[in-house]
Amino acid sequence: MAMTITEKILAKAAGLDSVKPGQLIDANIDVVMCHDVTTPPAISMLQKKGIDKVFDPEKIIVTPDHFQPAKDIQSAELHKRLDKWAVKHEIKHYYKLGKAGVCHALLPEQGHIRPGEVIVGGDSHTCTYGAFGAFSTGVGSTDLAATIATGQLWFKVPPTIKIILNGKLAKGVYSKDVILDVIARIGTDGALYKAMEFTGSTLANLSMESRMTITNMVIEAGAKNGIIELDKVTKKYLKEHLAENKKDYTVFESDPDAVYESIEEFDCSKLEPIVALPHLPSGGVPIGQCEGIEMEQAYIGSCTNGRIEDLRIVAKILDGKQVAIRTIIVPVTPTVWKQSHDEGLFDTFYAAGCVISAPTCGACLGGFMGILAAGENCVSTTNRNFIGRMGHPESKVYLASPATAAASAIEGKLTDPRKYL
Numbered sequence: 001m002a003m004t005i006t007e008k009i010l011a012k013a014a015g016l017d018s019v020k021p022g023q024l025i026d027a028n029i030d031v032v033m034c035h036d037v038t039t040p041p042a043i044s045m046l047q048k049k050g051i052d053k054v055f056d057p058e059k060i061i062v063t064p065d066h067f068q069p070a071k072d073i074q075s076a077e078l079h080k081r082l083d084k085w086a087v088k089h090e091i092k093h094y095y096k097l098g099k100a101g102v103c104h105a106l107l108p109e110q111g112h113i114r115p116g117e118v119i120v121g122g123d124s125h126t127c128t129y130g131a132f133g134a135f136s137t138g139v140g141s142t143d144l145a146a147t148i149a150t151g152q153l154w155f156k157v158p159p160t161i162k163i164i165l166n167g168k169l170a171k172g173v174y175s176k177d178v179i180l181d182v183i184a185r186i187g188t189d190g191a192l193y194k195a196m197e198f199t200g201s202t203l204a205n206l207s208m209e210s211r212m213t214i215t216n217m218v219i220e221a222g223a224k225n226g227i228i229e230l231d232k233v234t235k236k237y238l239k240e241h242l243a244e245n246k247k248d249y250t251v252f253e254s255d256p257d258a259v260y261e262s263i264e265e266f267d268c269s270k271l272e273p274i275v276a277l278p279h280l281p282s283g284g285v286p287i288g289q290c291e292g293i294e295m296e297q298a299y300i301g302s303c304t305n306g307r308i309e310d311l312r313i314v315a316k317i318l319d320g321k322q323v324a325i326r327t328i329i330v331p332v333t334p335t336v337w338k339q340s341h342d343e344g345l346f347d348t349f350y351a352a353g354c355v356i357s358a359p360t361c362g363a364c365l366g367g368f369m370g371i372l373a374a375g376e377n378c379v380s381t382t383n384r385n386f387i388g389r390m391g392h393p394e395s396k397v398y399l400a401s402p403a404t405a406a407a408s409a410i411e412g413k414l415t416d417p418r419k420y421l
Contacts, residue, residue: 002255004160006195006227009135009252013118021159021261029059031112032147033121035103036064040081042122042145054089055151061112062086063095065103066361071368101333101359104128104216104303108208109333111241115230116250120147124219125303125383130227131211132234133251137225158224159261160195161186165202167269172418174313175210176305176381176401178202179217180274182266184284192222194261197254202268203228208237209309216304217383220281229253273417275379276399279387287404287416297378298323298409299390300402301330301357302364305381308336310402315345317406317420318352324412328370330357354409366390372397379408 001018003011011019013027034042039062046052054060064082067075079097086094095106104125107113115133120126122144129136139147147153163182169175183190196218203211211228218226228234230251238249275290277283300306300314311331329349331337337359340346349356363370364382372378372391377398380390385397400408403417410420 002257002259004195004197004254004258004260005133005229005252006135006160006197006225007157009116009118010155010157012116012250013135019157021157023157024154025157026152026154027118029120029147029151029153030117031119032060032144033103033107033119033123033126034060034062034144034148035066035123036068036075036078036082037066038122038141038144040078041141042148043081043085045142045145046149051149054091054148057090058092059151060091060148061093061107062091063100063103063106064097065100065359066365067367068097068100068360069358099334102303102306102361104212105307105332105336108132108212109241109335111243111246114238114242114246114249115234116252120144120153125216127218127223127226128212128216128303130215130218130225131208132238133228133230135225135227138219156193158193158195160197161191162260162263163196163198164263164265165198165200165268166265167202167267168205169202169268169271172273172403172416172421173271174401174403175206175213177271177274178266178268179214180276180281180284180399181271183217183221183282184274184276186221186264188220188280188282189222191218193224196221196223196226198226198228204231206233207309208233209307213304217281220383273401273404275404275414276385278385278396278398281384281399287414290398291414291416293398293414294377295325295379295398295408295413296376297325297370297372298327298405299363299370299378299380299382300328300405301332302361302382303332304383305402306330306332306336308339310381311336311340311345314402314406315348317403317417318354318410319348321352321410323353323409325409327352327354327409328357328363329354330362330369331359333359363390379405379414381405
């Protein structure tokens, strides 16, 4: 039976020869991601049921990231509970403060993500890891609790939408623009509980960091998971990041005659910088249609666009310039923070008048380090621009690439980044 890459991974995890869309399965989980917001409630559920165990302390990855360092008493209590639990159960891969980072950047960077595996996390953007040819999806605290205890979880096998991306990206256009354009076409519920499989010539010229930006945002189209088949770019990244005892992995490819629910094709060579207007990620329009809208803040970071590649792009644009609005730059992990420092990017950011933060999810979810007041506009490299997402319900968030955010920070209004490149 012909299958897509997503179907093959789920079949293997369920111990079946084949699966089909709509089928209910029980799957063995390879990696569980836990952070400081959804894991404490999961812990409480387990304790209430008298379950005081984890299925495998080596397959659970723990990091505080949403409110770290703790911003108030509540977040401090969450961290305390997470810490006590992780220490008690001898979680091998526990990234405490100082080593903690934004989870969806930290796990691939530290070598925890491999092709062919099933990965779940108590966070909707767990779909990021599909860039490595893995099935990866977010779950709520209840399912997280069940997985922590048993190492298994049930799924309904999703149908797959094939997204073909062809053409080389023009100067000033990045993977963030690609995924914003894709979501603009199919809508915020266009892939509801479906897999989004990305293929095409555009991917060959995209780094793993750029690919993670694409799979990170498939949830904004309602998708269950996003996935990209392994190629030489993936292999190179894995060779550099996987530990020696983790180098082996299973590679799955979609069969030539696999059945897709639909196929969407994009000519990415004609794409311009895209900005998603408030209040949905599907509100993407070319920069020419919104250029000049005044901003009060630029936010550059998050699990979508706070990696070293993103910060290098920002530094190139900001070099020798001054920002006209408050500009907050958030490296996603301690490794990226140090690399940015060592490469002199921080010198550029400091000279330009930016704020540089420790790794955190922070303002992306309206937590801290960049909350918006009533009536304020923010150009942000994050993944959501819902009402009140980054602060006051009367504020507005405009989603864009790091390049667009940097150019807009210089001029204090939405600006085409190509004039600075």
